[in-house]
Amino acid sequence: MGMTGSAAYAQSSVTLYGIVDGSLLYTSHTMNMQTGQNAGHQFSFTDSGMTGSSFGMRGAEDLGGGMRAVFMLESGISVANGQFGNSNGNLFGRQAWVGLDSSYGSLKAGLQYSPFFLSLYDTDPRGMSYFGSALVSYVNNVYVTGLFNSNSITYTSPEIWGVQASGMFAFGGAAGDFQAGRQYSASLRYHLGGLTLSGALYDGNAGGTAATTPVPSTVEFVGRTLGASYRFENSLTISASYALYKVAHSFDNSVYSGGLSYFVTPYLDVNAGVYYTRDGNEGANHSILASSGVQFFLSKRTTLYGQVGYVNNHGRMDTGLSINNALFEVSGSTVGASIGIRHMF
Template identity: 85%
Template sequence: MSKRNTLRKKLLATGVAATGLLGVAGAAQAQSSVTLYGIVDGSLLYTSHTLNTTTGQNAGHQFSFTDSGMTGSSFGLRGTEDLGGGMRAIFTLESGISVANGGFDNSNGNMFGRQAWVGMSSAYGTVKAGLQFSPFFLSLYDTDPRGMSYFGSGLVSYVNNVYVTGLFNSNSLTYTSPEIYGLQAAGMLALGGTAGDFQAGRQYSASLRYHLGGLTLTGALYNGNAGGSATSTPVPSTVEFVGRTLGASYRFENSLSVYASYALYKVAGSFSNSVYSGGASYFFTPYLSVNAGVWYTHDGNEGSNHSLLAATGVQYFLSKRTTLYGQVGYVNNHGNMHTGLSINNALNEVTGSTVGTSIGIRHMF
């Protein structure tokens, strides 16, 4: 064989090897992805009364532009990498924003104050580490008839009782099992981060979910201590409270879903609020849906403190990403209860009756 032929074969072999390596690199790159996503939501809000937080008296009706009338405005990055053998590396970084002024909102006040975690998923379940939602909150979300709308929903009741504790859990580790015969379990431990004091700021939560056809049953608990490093965030998330919930939902084949749940928010030395809720949602067409819910709150420590919140909403889907919506709510407070109508601009309301409405537009990307 001539030297020229030998050199030609070597170059050909090198070219094939290089092509193969480039193909492998391309395949590996194709198995990784990072997605930019978000929600932009703005609305007009009217309430017949407004609580003056300084005097505790009625400050009159209000008409205002409101950030996040139905869903919290946010943007984030979501990533995944296929590691082979059914394992994936995953992460999420999510920031709450305000379309009213362009600042941070709907979070704990930090840059990525809604979610900031990294984890692994496989056939054996999912493990995450970082700032994330608790199993207790996700269980409540599962059985809320209005999808935890920022106006007139179980989210208003949640934040009114314990603010953002349990929503944005710093320093947390979670495990979520795969669904086995309809059963799925989740657990969370959030470390307080204070040297020499393991109890300060420590939070833990667990949930159990059963799913069969259109039926979903949920149960969850939450225990949190005050203190810890999360108290230094712009919006502290370490209210010391005990939470419990049981809920159920059923989705019929005709696009009707019904919901019922019980939640307990107990703050030692302050209140023990039980919240009973029920409601339904229905899709008239793929473009038009309506939902409604009622939440009754009663303080087990003081019977004169109770409230009734009722709300309904309609959504018209201009596209898969853009929605026009309208919402109407009513709340009646007794004693020292100050349940509000809206997360933003009307979280607390006066004693007696208040009505409100919200109309807006939401775009998702």
């Protein structure tokens, strides 16, 4: 009787949401992925010039006593052709998790972002834009490993005196090899007024059940990051960070970055970032990526944007300008630009 009565008064909600983002992209050089040589300049329509196009559902149910059941199912799509995109290639390949949320923290189980990736997001001056940002360096090094973590469990603590901790363990596993595809990550964040300090680590093995996803999500690598940002009262935010991608049998890349974002008006944001990458195994491999962007908010949901970028690669470094259509670039200098529109619903 008591259980029936409690269920009758439980409050629940389900929300449909999404992002649709399309742009035009120009780059002065393009890498031929078969030969690694310069294939000339390009001018193309590009899905997700600034933010990954996606749609999803999120929901919550009040369980009483300050506890809620929560879930999220999110699919990446391409507005260029309507296929899956901006994900691990599966139907709900961005997020698919269920969990509990309370004053003691949040516990989630399923496909979700790692604390390592979220820590990097916290201090990127360009908000992890799909063009010329820390996200390009991330995906260039390890694809979507650490972004979309299959078979994972995470716990995020409440913020106590400005400090918040998060941890993740992703079960990999294969017959006879428990360590195959095993991934773990942890982060610590401090927030006080306009100041944010963030640090995180990631460690993942190759193989396991997640290795069957269409987009590689079990690249074997060790990741570390430290970053800081400060938001002034005049709407100026400055950021700086360090990230390490130590990829097995490949690069040992350190990425040093810094930049700023400034809201000239509530409707106009200008931002810029610089990202220097160096291979710790071979100093001749290094690159510098510089980019800037302007966002004009037509409304709370619709944004026009423009972005410009420059990258210079030395040795075997192949840093690109854009997640879609220009993730890898040839040796030497390449310039590019992107203009587009984003709508959120």
